Amino acid sequence: MAKQTFTTGQVLTAAQMTSLQQTAMGGGPATAKTASYVLVAADAGTTVAMNAAGSTTITVNTGLFAAGDTVFIQNLGAGACTVTAGTATVATAGSLILPQNDAGILYFTATGAAIFYDYIQVGAASPLTTKGDLYTYSTSDARLAVGANGTTLVADSAEATGLKWATASSGGMTLLSTTTLSGASTTISSIDQTYKDLKIVGKNIYGSGTGQFQLEFNGDTGNNYANSNVNGNGTTVSTTQEESAPYFVLGYHGSNNTFSKTTNFDITIPRYSETEYHPFNSDLTGYPTSLSVWIYYTSRLRWNNTAAITQLKFMTSSGTFSAGTIFIYGVK
Amino acid sequence: MTKPMVRIHDVATDEIIDREMTDAEFTQHKKRQQIAATQEAEAEAKATAKAVLLERLGITQDEANLLLS
Numbered sequence: 001m002a003k004q005t006f007t008t009g010q011v012l013t014a015a016q017m018t019s020l021q022q023t024a025m026g027g028g029p030a031t032a033k034t035a036s037y038v039l040v041a042a043d044a045g046t047t048v049a050m051n052a053a054g055s056t057t058i059t060v061n062t063g064l065f066a067a068g069d070t071v072f073i074q075n076l077g078a079g080a081c082t083v084t085a086g087t088a089t090v091a092t093a094g095s096l097i098l099p100q101n102d103a104g105i106l107y108f109t110a111t112g113a114a115i116f117y118d119y120i121q122v123g124a125a126s127p128l129t130t131k132g133d134l135y136t137y138s139t140s141d142a143r144l145a146v147g148a149n150g151t152t153l154v155a156d157s158a159e160a161t162g163l164k165w166a167t168a169s170s171g172g173m174t175l176l177s178t179t180t181l182s183g184a185s186t187t188i189s190s191i192d193q194t195y196k197d198l199k200i201v202g203k204n205i206y207g208s209g210t211g212q213f214q215l216e217f218n219g220d221t222g223n224n225y226a227n228s229n230v231n232g233n234g235t236t237v238s239t240t241q242e243e244s245a246p247y248f249v250l251g252y253h254g255s256n257n258t259f260s261k262t263t264n265f266d267i268t269i270p271r272y273s274e275t276e277y278h279p280f281n282s283d284l285t286g287y288p289t290s291l292s293v294w295i296y297y298t299s300r301l302r303w304n305n306t307a308a309i310t311q312l313k314f315m316t317s318s319g320t321f322s323a324g325t326i327f328i329y330g331v332k
Numbered sequence: 333m334t335k336p337m338v339r340i341h342d343v344a345t346d347e348i349i350d351r352e353m354t355d356a357e358f359t360q361h362k363k364r365q366q367i368a369a370t371q372e373a374e375a376e377a378k379a380t381a382k383a384v385l386l387e388r389l390g391i392t393q394d395e396a397n398l399l400l401s
Contacts (some may be wrong), residue, residue, distance in 0.1 A: 179339075179342070185339070186339040187341065236393060317365055
């Protein structure tokens with residue numbers, strides 16, 4: 001029964017008494033709503049029952065209700081019904097969102113201020129709605145939607161809930177690039193500078209003839225390349241040493257494309273992105289076609305330049321590269 | 333005269349450019365080839381001198397290795 005203004009001597013009917021009794025006991029007839037609704041003054045003391053398949057709102061405005069007035073709001077429909085502050089304020093210790101079969105009492109403390117007593121209180125109501133949701137907390141219970149496939153949950157104090165989904169950081173070594181050798185030289189530029197070490201692997205390299213397999217950094221053509229090398233073919237061992245060459249000679253490649261006779265190497269450059277001299281090791285096995293023998297080259301090299309290494313240039317002293325792949329890995 | 337081709341792979345953008353060497357690159361390339369040729373000639377001369385010495389001593393490479401081991 002809607003709120004009444006009784007007058008002296010007024011006689012209540014049996015129906016009115018029954019309705020009053022029901023309202024006093026928390027029941028009473030409900031005004032059915034099937035779409036979003038704005039409360040009116042006549043709703044004071046009544047039950048507003050929302051019943052809609054989709055989401056709806058019940059808006060609360062000022063100037064319609066007096067302190068002490070109540071409106072019982074229930075949601076019968078599948079769509080969530082949200083009690084929304086229009087021009088009045090609406091406070092709650094629970095949730096203003098009523099899922100299906102939830103209810104609450106809107107109690108006015110002033111004409112423009114109400115408290116919504118949600119029947120299902122925080123802690124009892126789940127904010128979860130979707131497969132994979134996580135139950136988290138910010139200043140109240142909160143839903144964290146599942147992240148994209150393959151992402152992992154990480155702590156982040158900048159986030160409202162202190163959590164977020166992020167791409168999993170890879171292991172210690174990450175493949176940064178794959179380059180096929182071509183021409184008389186192949187330059188690999190714009191190397192990621194966010195790793196500690198670089199590991200460079202070269203596979204199945206051969207050229208149009210037998211030639212030196214050379215390496216240059218950052219386009220530096222000065223005499224800044226030092227090399228102490230030991231090489232052997234299984235029978236004899238030789239050493240070479242150069243203090244100020246214009247490039248590194250890592251060894252030789254041949255022209256034989258038989259897998260077992262191509263050139264392969266492995267280089268690790270520690271602290272490549274730091275601005276200091278760059279000493280490193282290289283191991284290369286090549287098969288100079290002109291010598292018809294395997295030669296193994298192990299070298300201790302040093303680039304006498306303090307620039308961070310951002311570019312590699314692989315060169316052949318003879319003809320062009322016919323094939324070969326360079327893999328660059330960043331090591332954390 | 334056609335200059336040799338070079339490849340440039342920008343791994344930040346994954347852009348690959350195949351083009352002829354510039355004049356400056358070609359000059360540098362020829363300089364490197366000359367250095368390499370000199371080094372190879374020196375290595376060959378060293379190997380020849382070694383073979384001559386072995387012959388003069390009347391020992392084989394394996395015997396020389398044995399002496400030095």
